[in-house]
Each structure stands twice: as structure tokens, then as C-alpha cells.
Amino acid sequence: MDKHREAFKDEAYELLSELETSLLELEDAPEDIEIVGRVFRAMHTIKGSGAMFGFDDIAAFTHEIETVFDLVRNGEISVTKELIDLTLSARDHIRTMLDASDGGEATNEVMAGEIMTSLKKLIPGSEEKKEETEGPAAPADLIDEDDSSPTGLPSPDTQGGNITYRIRFRPSRDIFKKGTNPVLLLDELRRTGKCKVVAQTDAIPLLKDFDPEACYTYWDVILTTRQGINAIKDIFIFVEDDSELSINIIDDGGRLDNAAGYKRLGEILIERGDLIHEDLQKVLGSQKPIGEMLVDAGVIDTGKVQSALIEQEHVSDVRESRRKAESLSSIRVSSGKLDSLVDLVGELVTVQSRLSRTAAYQNDPELLSIAEVVERLTCELRDNTMSIRMLPIGTTFSKFRRLVRTLSNELGKEVVMTTEGAETELDKTVIERLNDPLVHLIRNSIDHGIELPGVREASGKPGHGTVHLSAVHSGANVLIRIEDDGSGLDAKAIKAMALERGLVSHDLEMTEKEVFALIFVPGFSTVKNVTGVSGRGVGMDVVKRGIEALRGSIDINSKKGAGTTITLKLPLTLAIIDGLLVKVAEEFFVLPLSIVEGCVELSREDVARAHGRHVANVRGEPVPYICLKEHFMINSGTPGIEQIVITEVDGSRVGFVVDDVIGEHQTVIKSLGSFYKDVEGVSGATIMGDGRVALILDAPKLLQAVEQEEAGIYSKNAKLNP
């Protein structure tokens, strides 16, 4: 049972997240009935499952909100800001109730009561509404209880899922004379979904009494469709006045399922009114199939039995298909298990690398063949495992709508959040760890970037500001941009503050980008008034550290008065990368293959021709290079011909000089541990097939370190002495 309760809670948290997104969308599109339906369904599911797994308090609380949204669906209540505010608060309360069931913070019952009272006031005719408009309510014992449906079944018209209906259509005898062909109505029903039609012929008289122009046939139809009951009734709209039409839901897309499968034949016939219970009992003593017994006993017509059998088969099929579809489409796996799987795949990749190396060393054809197959399978397993961990970033984006809404209200600003590329996928861990940095950046954009409506209008901008979040793939990275059309960064003010704090010297020439980069210095803030939202200068350095911990980088572009764009560059995955293994003396290094453009030789003559400058001529173009041996102070002789690995770093070509290029390497990334956390230019390590360790180079950081060294401010502490 505990497992089921946990599953319910997981589902409920997801539904609450969806509910929040839907509510914020509904605020922008209050007339959109599809969104209202989504809100309703989320609450309906939380209520239903909550009651099933013993969360009675959650079920009862959610029921009240569901009731309000049922009225919204029926057009009896309009969507207002007040309704959205209250429902968001109710959503938060449900979340607290879920947390409290785990021993989290206790729920605030007073607040819950206030939410309920306020919600009920929105219901036309409710005692709370009357009390609001007419004064005190009648005594509690005179107030009617909420009489909404205990099952809370949604109207199929807005349901969206497949519903199975049992329809009996008995047209008037003179339907032919009116020029209507009932078979065409059946055809129209067939077009709405999966349909089985059984004609009932028991009313057809003998030839002597037969009127050729009369319709004696009537029909039982079992229909599975997404259409609502009204759409089905519409098919019969021109004949309904003189026909008998009954439509019943016999399967509502999952909620009515029971463990024992669908009803028995006798139950269906009794439910339809085609058989009485006594007749059923009379024939049940025999060993024959029930349908045959009933027909033999003459208590029912064949058509009725056939129709009931078809209903039984049809609904069982629908349920079986649904069960298969549900079991095939997805399964819920804990993220812990997924992390273990990735770790194991990482170990497997390392062992596979060792196997390939041993096979190559022994040069045994059979072993080589096995090693090749293992390599191929490991590669496929690695890609599949990595793809399981990929999630669309849209889920994170949608969370920020609430943040933007809350901050805008708090600061008296009007801010619209737009998104792009929500479907862009990133590793689960990257997405999880991206949340806090993005919260900081959005807070900063709204608090410091976007101006108050009056200020914006005075400078010719629209009163409402925009924060645009976008995500796009760029090679092995994803670029996430946070753009605002606010006041932009004031480079002069930032530099002045940096001078005041002694962070830079007066005579230092700085580009605009370098000035902007100062906002990442711990404790740096140009804001004079600290607000509850930001301004304490504790955000941006944390953001930078967070992004760098993800092996990402952060870039700022800003124009005073026009707005700021912050670009986060993040790797697709943190676990395994394709690398290029290189060797310097006896040390091995890995460069991410995604940045490698190619390799060229560097001879002693080439070095001499450059007159000591670290620049090589690569196909007629000068390319600066970094000599890894020099940089990491590795003492060894230099071979006559070295190799330059040409890479693209931040849009520029940079070479890395090594002794040997070994080749491609499946690189399982291992962190270096806290002792090496301050080592710049190295993002991690990997274990090679022979058990030795290779350092994974962080090319942009290496380049930055060398540039700083050349500028004379590079700290020698950062160097690694092997």
C-alpha cells in the first residue's frame, strides 16, 4: 500500500505542476474551455486517486475546488484574477498537505478555510455568496449540502478521452415515408469512432402483416469515441422527436474499470431491460453458455443476446487496448534507479575500453571480433541510457510563469513571460541543477531590469515588460537565453562600483563584456535599495558557480535602455561524452570531440618560423595555440614533430599542442573531488581501459587562463604540477 501511496504522491506532484501551468495559461486565455477542462481533470484525478489511497483530507479539499471549476466549465462562473489567485493558493495548500503527509511543514487550516470560503463566495446562489451580498447566513443546519455528483464524472463533451456508449435507436415506423434512411445515421455514428451495430429484428412481423413502407428494425450500437454525448445526439437531431433514443456511458475511459473485467452477459441484458432477473435465474442451472440457454428458453430474442455479446466483447477490447497502450507507452521509474543505470553504463564503457585494448594487444581474431561486438552494443546501450535521461526543458520554463507572476505583483510591474524551444531536451541532472540559477536570473531581470510601467511609457516602451526564455541546441551544447527589454546594464555604474571597491585599477582598459563580467564577483551589487527580491549581491556569483559546476558558461550582452540578454551554454549531458584522447609525455588528456575541428603537425621549423609566438599557420590562416606541456609544466623532451589539435572555442579557433593524438575515446566523466575543485582548465577525469587516469580539459577555461596569464594577472596557484 505504501508503494501505491508513494506512486499517488509522485503523480499528484506532477499534476500540481501541470495545474499551476494551466492556471497561468487560463489567466491569459480565460475563455479557453480546453484549459478549463485541463484544470478540472487535474483536480478530478487528485481527488479520485487521493480518496483511493487514503488521502481523504486532500480528496475533500480538492472536491470543493473541482466543484467551482465544474461551474466554470458550464459557464456559470467566469474566470477572473480572483479565481486564479484563489485556485493557485489552493494548489499550494494541496502541495503542503502532500508534504505534511511525509512529516513536512504542517498545513495552515485557517488559511485553507479562508481559501474555501472565498472560493464558495464565487458560486452564484451559495450561502457564502448570499452572506456577502445579503448579510449573515441562515443557521448551519438549514444550509443544503453540496449536491454535486459524488462520482465527479466529467462531462464527456470536455473530457478529451475515449468514452464507450451504449445507444439504442428505435426510429418511428414511418421514417421511410419521411424520406430518411436510418442506415445513413448509423454510417454517421461509425464515422465518430469505433462502432459495432446490431439490428434488432424481433419487431418484424410475418409477411401477411408486413407493411413494405414501415421500418420495423431498431438498433443497438456500441460506440467508442472522443465525441461527447451531445455530439452523438446531434446525429439524430432531425429524427429525435418521433424516435426513441437512449445513450448510456458503459466505459468512461478508465474510471469505471474494475479488476474483474467487464460485466457478465446476464448483467448486461438485465441492465438494458431486455431480460428480467427471474428469467435469468431459471436458466442458470444448465451447463450451456448463458446466451444459448436464454435463446433456447425463449425468454429473449437472438438479436438482444448478440448485441449484449458484442457489447461485452467491444468493451473488453477497448479496455484491453487501453491497458496495453498504458503499459507500453510509459512506466514510472525512480530517478535513483536511472542514476544507478547510468553509473553502471559508465563502468561498462570503461571495461569495454579495456577489453578493446586487450584484444588489440593480443591480436587474437576471435577476441577482436568479440570486442567489436561488445563495443557496438555498449555504444548503443550508452546512447539509449542517455536518451532516457533527456527531458524537455519546457517543464522548467513553465514553473517560472508563477515566479514571474508573483514578482510582478510584488513589485507593481507588468511583466509578460514568453518562451521558445520548450521541447529542447537536456540531461535530467542538468535541468534539475539549472533551476536555481534561472530563478536568480529571472528575479534579477524583473527586479533590476524591467522598469515600472510609468517609467517604461515615459521612455517610449510599452507599459508591460517582457522576459523571454529560449532554449536551442548548438552542437553538443544547449544555449539557454534569458532576455528582457528592461533598462539594461549600466557599464559606467558597474565600473564605478568596481573602482570604489578596489576590484579594478583606474588605468585598466576594459571591454564592455569585461565590465559586465564584474557582476559575477561575490558581493557585487550596484543597487542602492535592497528589496525582498534581490539586490544583496549574493545572486550572480552563485549563478556563475552553478553554471560552471554544470560544465557550462555564462555570457552577458546588454544595451543600456534596451535590455539584457544572458546566455547560458550547457552541455547536453554530464555523464559520458565522446572525447579525443591525446598524450603529452606520459600523461593523457581528453578534449571533448564536439569542439575538435582537426589535427595538424607542428614541426621545429614551424616553431622557429613563428619567432617564439604561439601561432601556427593552418591552411593559410593564423591559429593561436596553447602548448599543454608548457602550461601544465610537464618536464620532458619535445618530439621533432608535435601535433596541434584545432578546436573551436567561443567562436574562435584555438590549437592545443600535444605529443601524440591517440584517437576517439568514450569518456565517462568522473569528478575530481573537492581537493581539485579550484584547478582551472580541467573539468574532470576519466579512467582509461588500462586503469590509468586521463584529465578532461576545459578548453574555454584553459584559453581564459592563458589570456589572463598573458595579461599578467593569472595566478600561478591555478597550475597543475603533475
Added chain:
Amino acid sequence: MELQVEQSGDIERLTFSGELTIQHSDKLRVSLMRTLDNVNHVFINLENVTSVDLSCLQLLCSACHSSQKLNKLLTITDKRPEIFKKAIEDAGYSRHIVCASTTNKSCLWIENGN
């Protein structure tokens, strides 16, 4: 609708061609009643019909019931045209079980069941 009648002893074969629709259903009814009065076994050949509607399906069903009542046999020949099969399917007349009133376990609406 065209009707050709062939009699051989106690068996009569009715061959219909053209449209078997409501416009012709009275003529069809009269033919069937007459034949059931005359013989004990009626064969209906629908191989050449070009169209069949619900009124005629009802009529054939009625003829089947009537034949059972008279303890006679009414069957449709095996060569059923597609148009007839489709009319049965569209009108929901297909059956897997014979009628309760059937004494000889035959039914017009079960393929090969007559």
C-alpha cells in the same frame, strides 16, 4: 427489379436482378408469399441484384420468419453479391446466432448459415 421463377417439384427458385429497394418491396412481398404458399422449399438467388436497401432486408427477414412458421425452408443461394453483403453489414443485420423462432437452425444473416 426483375424476377425469374423456376419451379421443380416442391422447390421454387426465385432469381432477382436489378434494384431490391423500397420501390419494389411490395412486389417482392407478394412474390414471396405466393411462393411460400405453393412450395416447401424456396431458393432465392440474389447474384444479379445491383442494390439492396433496409426495407428489403426487413422483408427477407419477415419471409424467413414466415417460412419457419409454416414449417417450410427459405434459403439464399451461396453466391451472394458484395452489394448484398455490404447492405447486411451496414444495417447491422449480421448474426452469429440463429433466431429463437428458428426450428431448423438456419438464418439468412449468417453467411453460409442458410
